[in-house]
Amino acid sequence: MKQGFIVVNAYTSSEHELNQPRRLKEELTALGVRTDIVKNSPKLLERAGDFCVYLDKDKYMAYLLERKFRLFNRAKSIEICDDKMLTYLALSGFPQPKTVSSLLCYTEGKAPSGELLDAAESLGYPLVVKECFGSLGKQVYLVNNREELFALSSQLLNKPYLYQEFIKESAGRDLRVIVVGGKAIAAMKRTSQTDFRSNAELGGKGEAMLVDEGAANLCEAVAERLGLDYCGIDLLYGTKGYLVCEVNSNAFFGTLERVTKINVAAAYARHICREVYKNGI
Numbered sequence: 001m002k003q004g005f006i007v008v009n010a011y012t013s014s015e016h017e018l019n020q021p022r023r024l025k026e027e028l029t030a031l032g033v034r035t036d037i038v039k040n041s042p043k044l045l046e047r048a049g050d051f052c053v054y055l056d057k058d059k060y061m062a063y064l065l066e067r068k069f070r071l072f073n074r075a076k077s078i079e080i081c082d083d084k085m086l087t088y089l090a091l092s093g094f095p096q097p098k099t100v101s102s103l104l105c106y107t108e109g110k111a112p113s114g115e116l117l118d119a120a121e122s123l124g125y126p127l128v129v130k131e132c133f134g135s136l137g138k139q140v141y142l143v144n145n146r147e148e149l150f151a152l153s154s155q156l157l158n159k160p161y162l163y164q165e166f167i168k169e170s171a172g173r174d175l176r177v178i179v180v181g182g183k184a185i186a187a188m189k190r191t192s193q194t195d196f197r198s199n200a201e202l203g204g205k206g207e208a209m210l211v212d213e214g215a216a217n218l219c220e221a222v223a224e225r226l227g228l229d230y231c232g233i234d235l236l237y238g239t240k241g242y243l244v245c246e247v248n249s250n251a252f253f254g255t256l257e258r259v260t261k262i263n264v265a266a267a268y269a270r271h272i273c274r275e276v277y278k279n280g281i
């Protein structure tokens with residue numbers, strides 16, 4: 001019997017977080033694959049199954065599970081996407097906003113390095129600050145002057161983060177593109193009237209878009225570079241074309257499926273079956 005399992009975070013409690021795994025299970029079941037949704041646990045290492053769809057971000061368990069199962073996405077891809085600075089580095093050569101890395105500080109209560117603040121300031125004001133680990137727009141900030149730069153840098157001193165050129169043409173809007181199995185299959189423009197961040201969770205409204213050739217070529221190349229089976233890529237609208245803002249290895253597709261009427265879960269399920277059961281579904 002064909003069987004696999006979908007892993008969610010060990011401490012998941014909200015119904016909302018179960019939408020994604022349930023949709024995937026539904027589409028995998030329709031293809032004749034028995035699929036269980038399970039919370040992350042060391043016990044999974046003793047399980048049977050042909051594959052594991054890993055919707056958690058715990059990289060250590062991902063690497064452990066990958067010793068035994070084909071993981072969707074792969075552990076390395078998840079690790080790179082979860083860390084915005086690692087993503088920036090891995091996408092060297094792709095169009096991206098100019099970026100300056102923070103400096104590791106072991107001790108608490110220090111003032112941020114003046115040379116670091118100078119480098120950040122060279123990006124011009126306002127500038128964007130992002131924690132390396134963050135999502136839903138919550139750990140992304142805009143700073144307008146040296147005072148705010150100093151205050152935020154002091155606050156983030158002991159965390160990894162980055163400074164980034166603010167792409168003002170893209171303020172309050174971006175393009176979310178879904179890539180499955182190497183193909184850009186759906187896109188949604190997100191626009192916010194109230195915030196420079198267009199995340200749906202902060203009030204950004206989604207609108208279905210055709211995936212234009214430029215966005216498709218860029219996003220398919222990005223997914224290939226990062227070895228992703230599935231991802232949602234955020235593109236910014238630069239003056240000279242798209243810039244890669246962020247790559248989400250676990251992008252939620254609920255809103256996008258509703259807005260675009262494209263069955264993302266079915267496309268992902270088909271990709272998984274093609275990969276795992278090479279001789280057909």
Ligand SMILES: Nc1ncnc2c1ncn2[C@@H]1O[C@H](COP(=O)(O)OP(=O)(O)O)[C@@H](O)[C@H]1O
Nearest residue numbers: 097134135136137138165166167174197198246
């Ligand atoms: N350099 C930038 N210039 C302009 N807007 C940006 C920039 N970086 C991020 N944004 C806006 O902030 C949003 C959140 O940033 P993102 O890097 O995607 O982090 P998150 O993981 O929280 O979604 C983006 O969708 C975009 O609207």
Ligand SMILES: [Mg+2]
Nearest residue numbers: 136137234246
């Ligand atoms: Mg984003």
